Amino acid sequence: MSEWKGRHLGTRTVSYDETRPILYALAVGAHATDLDLVFEERLRVLPTFALTLAQWAPDALGSAGAFDVRTAVHGTQRLRVLQPLPRAGEIAMSAQVSDVWDKGRAAVFDVTVTSEYFEATWSLFAPGRGGFGGERGPSARPRPSSVPDLTLPVQTGRDQAALYRLLGDRHHMHIDPAAAEAAGMPRPFMHGLCTLAAVTLPLAAAVGAHPADLRELEARFASPVFPGDKLAVEAWKSGDGTAFEASVDGTTVLSAAHAAFA
CATH class of the missing domain: 3.10.129.10 (Hotdog Thioesterase)
Structure with missing residues (x-):
């Protein structure tokens, strides 16, 4: 899988107006009374809206033939916010395959998208692509042993x-x-x-x-x-x-x- 690690997946600039972050907020559970999420005059954009703008990157890796898009699944998502997203405007992004992990019967491809506003990583679980002798990768966070707060x-x-x-x-x-x-x-x-x-x-x-x-x-x-x-x-x-x-x-x-x- 060495041919995939570090693979540049391209750049893209996505533009949007206030409608899309408002639609996004409603789609993930905001209400009409949450005026700073659904009213353009007070709008604060939810940081996770960035993930809809960057969805092209993991799709690009599948289209490039790294794995079978019919069986690969989205395993883990990470997001680091660098600064608030604008209410409307253009976001320039760059994507690459940051890591490929060997899980035995499957491989995990990490696709990282960077911009001035965020860094986001999709971990894509691809059955049938493991067994190439690579590292297994980091373990998931354990469940806390204490009673939930x-x-x-x-x-x-x-x-x-x-x-x-x-x-x-x-x-x-x-x-x-x-x-x-x-x-x-x-x-x-x-x-x-x-x-x-x-x-x-x-x-x-x-x-x-x-x-x-x-x-x-x-x-x-x-x-x-x-x-x-x-x-x-x-x-x-x-x-x-x-x-x-x-x-x-x-x-x-x-x-x-x-x-x-x-």
Whole structure:
């Protein structure tokens, strides 16, 4: 896999107006009363909106033939915020394959996108691409052994995946029952990044922060979430932020997760 590590995936400049960050906020669970997230006169852009702007990068790696796009899955997401996103404007980005890890029966490709506003890394789990003698890579954050400092429910909407698709990730498995079935799912399921962003809104409120003040975010996508599912979130506060996990009916869906707010 040495031919992929360090591979430059190109540059792209994406422009948007106030409509897209507002649509994004609504798609991940903001309400009409959250005026600083949905009203252009007061708008603060959610940092996770950046991930919709950079989705082209992991898609570019799949198109280049690094793995089978029909079986590869989004394993982990990391985001580091460098400065607030503008309400509207242009974002110039550059992407590369920052690492390739050998998990035995699979490989994990880390795709990192950088800009003046953020650094984001997708870890893509690719079955059948391992066994090349490379390093296994870092271990996931362990679940804290103490009792959670707080618990909170997060209710997803039945139409949430359909709404989130309008931000650019239009993979058919999130809307078409036949495509979901072909992917091994009983019905269309949520985008992992939508689920993750939906959790950060109430999590920020629970720790006394504003969701637009997010500075770091990381999570592993452990199991699928379906539109309409109710998540149970457990969180542990620490000096460097908040560790958290989310489950649905006892099944962990987000693990090794961590958020830090300014």
